[in-house]
Amino acid sequence: MAQSFFDDSQSNLAEYTVSEISGSIKRTVEDAFGHVRIRGEISGYRGPHSSGHAYFSLKDDRARIEAVVWRGVFSKLKFKPEEGMEMIATGKVTTYPGSSKYQIVIESLEPAGAGALMALLEERRKKLAAEGLFDEGRKQLLPHMPKVIGVVTSPTGAVIRDILHRITDRFPVHVVVWPVRVQGETSGDEVAAAIRGFNALQPGDAIARPDVLIVARGGGSLEDLWGFNDEAVVRAAAESDIPLISAVGHETDWTLLDHAADVRAPTPTGAAEMAVPVKAELEANLAAISARLSGSISRALDTNRQNVRALARALPSIDMLLALPRRRFDESAGGLGRALQLNTANKRQLFERRAAQLTPATLQRRVLEKRQMIAEFGVRAERQVERQIDRSSARLSNAAARLTLRPATDRIARSHDRLQVLARRSGEIVSLLSERRSRQLQEAARLLTSMSYRNVLKRGYAVVRDAKERAVDSAASLASGDAISLEFADGRVNAVTADGDAAPARRKPAAKKAEGKSPKGSKDQGSLF
Template identity: 65%
Template sequence: MSDIFSQPLTNLAEFSVSELSGSIKRTVETAFDQVRVRGEISGYRGQHTSGHAYFSLKDDRARIDAVIWKGSFSKLKFRPEEGMEVIATGKITTFPGSSKYQIVIESLEPAGAGALMALLEERRRKLATEGLFDQTRKRRLPYMPRIIGVVTSPTGAVIRDILHRISDRFPVHVLVWPVKVQGEGSGEEVANAIRGFNALEIGGAIPRPDVLIVARGGGSLEDLWSFNDEIVVRAAAESEIPLISAVGHETDTTLIDHAADVRAPTPTGAAEMAVPVRADLEAQLAGLSARLSSSMSRQMDNRRQGVRALVRALPSLDQLLALPRRRFDEAASGLGRGLELNTLNKRRSFERTTSGLRPDVLAHGLKQQRQRIQERMQRAESLVERRLLQAQSRVSSSDSSLRALPARLLGQLERQRERVAGAARRTDTAVLHRMSQNRSGIAAHDRILQSLSYKNVLRRGYAVIRDDENRPLTRAATVTSGAALSIEFADGIVSAIATGEGGPTEEGVSSAPKKKPAKAPISGPAGQGSLF
């Protein structure tokens, strides 16, 4: 009893730890349900596997824990980074499990434009150091693209302005890759769209664009922050397709503008850069065609005048052909006389050649050749006989002189005798072979003589007419009336008397009309009559 009464009396309510922690939590959340805190991000390691982000905000004298739930993180305009000074909007709450308080951030923004611009400048210097903004990497836009790829929001006014401007200037095929242009994940979508267009195969099911346009309307620095993301800048720099950056208005500048091949002041300006004006091209083409036609006309006139001047300097056709015409006339006038002289010379040459081919001359030559061959054969036979007799005499003398030699020399003597006998046989064979060759040669000459003989011609129905001195007659003009003639046929000779005179006409034949020859009376010892 004494212990109970010894305790001090108080009217304070008694709380459990959980009750006290819950009361403090409610009090803090009620008093600080919406606050804005300025501080520097510390301990940021990105999103947790759950999607939440845990870090701290600090200044030079205090520190407060911060958390961004997964649902709020996806709505942030830009991602938090370590060391960034920001202004966080949210509410203060406690964590009873560790008796700590923290701020639950619902929105986050840089602490003033100066801080955001400092971050942008630092990123720009980093990427420029890597060479992503070098002018040597930039490519020229195609003059007349067939397909244009556009990376932008499909629901904004930007895509309508681009399509309308392209349709007005030069209608071409446009492919639109829809993306978010601000907010969480917009940078990744823009980068994936650029890489997706570059991944298309040439000639594939989806045509590959000839030029890309990355476009977005105007806005604040925070609204355009997705186009300052490093992933977007690298995708633009790596693009193999020429890329036009059309983000914001003319005064807005983002990092993708430095990495793109061309920067357009507005999305409409990007459409104007991508395609030419069709009407201007048609007008330019018409002007060039007109200039070409005019130039061709002037050139033809100049050439025509030059040709006329050259024609005036050339001599007339009659002057050019006068000398060749005179030469032709002289050659034509001398052609008939030249042909007559050439024919006469050929006839004389032929007569000289045929004079040596008369049968009596050929027979006489053949007879002389035969005599010479017979004489040579007789001399060869006599020479062989003499040499054989000489050899036999030598052999006989040698045989008589060698009979007294010893028996051992008889074998050698017999071999010599056989050699001599073999030589004699070979000599006879050689002589006979030579005689056979000579006979073959004579036979060949005889065949040639027979083929050239006029008697072969007589067998075909011709005849040879000779005068009384047995000379062949070749022209009718040399035959006089009453001349005695002999006509040689293939089977004999007929005597005849010429009864008329004939002279050559213009065609080289007798002008007398052809008549059937009358049957001549039989005369002469052979019973043959005249044919004329």
Template identity: 60%
Template sequence: MSDRISPAPLTNAAEYTVSEISGALKRAVEDQFGHVRVRGEISGFRGVHSSGHAYFALKDDRAKLEAVVWKTTMARLRFRPEEGMEVIATGKLTTYPGSSKYQIVIESLEPAGAGALMALLEERKKRLAAEGLFDAARKRDLPFMPKVIGVVTSPTGAVIRDILHRISDRFPLHVVVWPVRVQGETSGSEVCAAIHGFNQLERGGSIPRPDVIIVARGGGSLEDLWGFNDESCARAVFSSDIPLIAAVGHETDWTLIDLVADRRAPTPTGAAEMAVPVKAELEARIASLGARLRGCMSRGMDRRSHAMRSLARALPTADAILALPRRRFDDATGRLERSLETGTHRCRVRLDGIRLSPAVLVRRVTHLQRELERFDARLPVAQSRRLQDCRARLPQPERLARLLGRKLQHDRTAFEHKARRLRPNSLFDRVTQLGALYSTLEARRSRAVSTLLALGRSNLSQAERMLNSLSYKAVLRRGFAVVHDQTGQPVTGVEAIAAGERLSLEFADGRVDAIAAGEAPVRLKGGKRSQSSAEEQGQLL
């Protein structure tokens, strides 16, 4: 039994292609829903496509509607769509035949009331506050006298004219304006770029770097100011190295950059007043301080002059100061005269009471003679000890001779001084004898010193000859050499030399470096090596 295909049942229904069905559905949807307003929550928004279009979906708790915003419409939106934002989209429904989906082509987009934007704004505030962007501790003080002010605002609005006019009235200085759009989708990114641009300027460049930045805009609705609530804009203000004043909107308008900025001004004019002081007030204050300073200096000088005059009146005169020392000087002068007279009288009485007789002189001469004999007995021993001490401390013979000469001269002078004290003529002979005895002793002493010096020179010469005969320098002059290792120590045997070791050969007239080459030397029986073995196994280069 062969398989056979049964013929299709006959029908009068018209046949359509897939494209015809898709086109018919597209026309039906567009005719029925040509212009609609749809309320929903943005879902799946990942930013603007590289083509400039934006694709996302609007959803509620039961359904989801695909949405597309063309490039031209995206540029006209007053705020930037964000994930989770509740919006009201105005446009027309259509289908996309390529995937059998229907979607809304958005022509305008607005937040679903101020409550949605406020809820989004509050959520951002909480998140940024948790990160510490609003902390008052990190806010910096504004410079008191800025030289350059940077203004980020629209160059065509009334705000920049108000700021320039206020600055010129208070304190004219250099103002650099960075033009941006202050409303629309790109306003936040442009303000962010302006803040970064001012911070990247270098000091001393062609465009001066501002000392303070003013971000300003006039009043408006929450949607108009939404660009200044952008998170990237707030982070740019936080990371700015230049102090920043935020002046966005009116007194009651608050944005994220107002909370992050170092100072918040209620109006752009108020920001200009915060940025610069009043020149006239400064001049008046300086003049007032100068007058106070001059008055203070004058009063201080007057007080010091008065105090000096009071102190001068309290000081005693020169006569009063010198009165007591003069009195003491006069008293000392009178006592000195009386003391001299009294002392002279006492000396005269004592001299008159002294009786000079031959017996007294003989006793004195005898005593001196015994003293001289005792000194004469001790003199050789003392002289020997003195010579030994001098030889130990002063080995130079010439210096020793000079010391002994000075000692002899000193002894002679002392002896002559004692001799002059014995003035009577009866002692002249005794003194002459003592002088002759002293001359004899001096001659003996001179001979003894000469003998000792000659003996010392002879011993020194013998020691020098012995040293020269025992020194290895004499051996080196006969053609020998001393081998030293790397540390400078002499090498006493071949077993202490390794192959490749650096050596030093000392000759009588200098040293040369050498390197031990070849194998290690072989120690032969009895501690000796043959000459051929030494030549085969190593040599000194």
């Protein structure tokens, strides 16, 4: 009776499939736990998956829960998950039927208190400082008088009005505003995109390229200013080719952007004062410099005029300057006639001496000397030609002696001897090669003989072949009455197969001897033949 009652109770239970029970549990968990806030330490985070989703765990000292951040939510998170950080996650608890696990689908993530934010900020500051993004050596100087100023801030706040008002009062220039959100999850990415967008402008574009940038925002809490601690903002500021002024918060507020910027301003108004000079002061300085320049020019002209007058008084008169040259000219003119006369007399005396030396005897002596020289040169030339002819004849004789048939005969004889030696060596090589090939052939023949099946036949075995001369490897392949041939070591024998229970037609003596040794009453086992 007890067994029957147990069977009836089992049959009354409803049956569920695995999918049905998993879906029921999923709906129950999601209905019981809607949006929840879970505080725990991030564990097992290795960055976003290739799909863009992020998977990790939240744990405390006694339990852990799996967590997932979908790709669309991950890109909007103000605080990205980091391994070991204690965070507060807001989302919906659900189950994953594929592995029977429950998890939280995170919709927002924030550090667990200001202490965690400060720890995260300090860790990020050390990381970026180690990369050299805060080095003073890479920071640029601000232009003294910029023509265009780019401002990255909210277009509706009081900050942009203060900046424009201060620039208008001090030195009106062209201002280009790039509107961004200065608070919220996307503020960091928008500020970084604005800085890179200003740097991407080129001279001559429809939008003028700024000479200096101002990134500004009013004061606020650490959470409100967190977008300016974003790593993307810091890297964009460090990469900016345009000098950048950071004016985020009040004078006591510090962000990572202040370290990466070229100049930090205590307030947005102070940034405007740093960006442009005071026009009235420039005009006053220009007027003072102009007055000083005019006074200096007047004093320099007066001084030069006095110097010219003093030099003019020190110069001699024209008569005094020409007196000495006139005297020298008169003295030279007076001595010119006497000098011409003396020169003419000297030339006449020299001509007479040369004429006295030109006598016929002197000319004849000179002619004889030249003839003797010519004769000596002729004799020397004849001797030189004879010696050249003798040397040429000797060279021709030596060449003719070398051009005989004996050297050619000797070379032919040496070549014949070498040819005989080579022929003898080739014969020896051919003999050696023939012997080597014969030995190799004999070895191959011995190997073939040792591997041949005929050696097996000599030990009493036979090869069975069918009517088509194919080797038979099993009895099942033959039927009764098939013609076969048996190959022994000393020849072949033809035969016909018979049934297994038929008596053999002929027995050998060895078979009779074996039959006599069998126990009495044993039956014949039959034969294949």
